[in-house]
Amino acid sequence: MCCNHISSLPKTNPEISLNRRDWIALNGEQVLWLPPDARPSCSAIKANKVALGLTSGQIIFIGFRI
Template sequence: LLTDAGAISTKSPVLSPGNITIPFTNALSGVGISEDKCWIMWQKKRLLWLPAPFRPTCSKVSGLSVIIGCSSGRVIIMRFVDLWLLD
């Protein structure tokens, strides 16, 4: 499942009574942004810490690209390559 925060694996959802819950921090796969918006994540691991002025007020993740809109009006575009080497 592709979301604005990254890709979420739906292979093993946690079932709760009456609905399905996928824990955000445990389900993130590929590149994404942590739930607290302090980290760029790779395969559920912290990859890059974002200082407060650069944390997203809005964001978009597509493949290995992360676009962050900051409260200052700045837009940060990051493209990661060869992250599979970190696994």
């Protein structure tokens, strides 16, 4: 079961962040816009990977080269 807030785990890499649930940012710069059906109800960031938990039950994994 997923959480009701943006981040369910502590961020271990400050270079990657979620802004307002609709953008993924690298070093504070918005680089990936998330369409409404891909916006997370919870998320986790570890190293260069982001996991997004959607309300539909789907999980999206995104990796970045940083």
